Amino acid sequence: MGVRLGINPLTWTIDDLPEVGGETPLETCLAEARAAGFEGVELGCKFPRTAPELRAALAPHRLALVSGWYSTNLLERDADAEFEAMRAHRDLLSALGCKVVVVAETTRCIHGDRRARLSQRPVLAPADWPRFAGRLEELGARLADTGLTLAYHHHMGTVVQTEDEVDRLMDACDETVALLLDTGHLTFAGGDPVRAANRHAGRIAHVHCKDVRRPVLARSLNRDSSFLDAVLDGVFTVPGDGCVDYPAVLAPIARARYDGWLVVEAEQDPAVAPSAEYAALGCRNLRRFAAGMIAS
DSSP: OOBEEEEOGGGTOBTTBTTSSTTSOHHHHHHHHHHHTOSEEOOOTTSOSSHHHHHHHHGGGTOEEOOOEEEEOTTTSOHHHHHHHTHHHHHHHHHTTOOEEEEEEOTTOOTTOTTSOGGGOOOOOGGGHHHHHHHHHHHHHHHHHTTOEEEEEOOTTSSSOSHHHHHHHHHHSOTTEEEEEEHHHHHHTTOOHHHHHHHHGGGEEEEEEOEEOHHHHHHHHHHTOOHHHHHHHTOEEOTTSSSOOHHHHHHHHHHTTOOSEEEEOOOOOTTTSOHHHHHHHHHHHHHHHTTTTBOO
């Protein structure tokens, strides 16, 4: 496949705040994504959920489906139950030619709740880690049998948020569990995406490229705001418009012969950060940062 550039539709509509960008038609999102220079898109809340309809929506814009988020509840049910619960999602991804499924554990998560402060995020008890990792491995093995790689998405407001938790997860799980490195979420959580990229380059199966506005981050942490309020305040932006050192992040990933998507995922209020403008900026910057990785 080689390295390709994709975008998440959060640039146009924030799934957890559907009123933000909710008036923007899917057609506009797809047309502007292609015009910006992207080859693929991840699933969003406005996308059809049957293969024929989704294929028909993407085809006129010559866009591939990159992947799609799936919320697991492995702290509450076993891998067999989870595998069955995600049947429609995994079948859709497979039908559209995806190689990776984005997975995040959302038991007791707070990232979608504006009433919840950043400090109220769930923390996994030491005794829960072996059971969680074991179930995640089982799910990864089941998905691998269908041709999909489980790419675990560390995320603010969830049980795998910090760099230490990412390290612990990767150490606890075998190769059936790959890593989705999200530069913005790791920076928000106080981690170093450059260090994480160097440590886990061989396990990275998917990359979300979001940048962070350091002054907004500091203000959000100082106020102990909700995650969604931080997003609306503009904590995230596209690559090259914040504090993340993308050449340093991508270098070890390139050395590991990464073969997959680099996805601009930068949820912002489109009334403040116009979607088409920021999509184009993100694509230009990421193409420049990843020039040595992208096949000509």
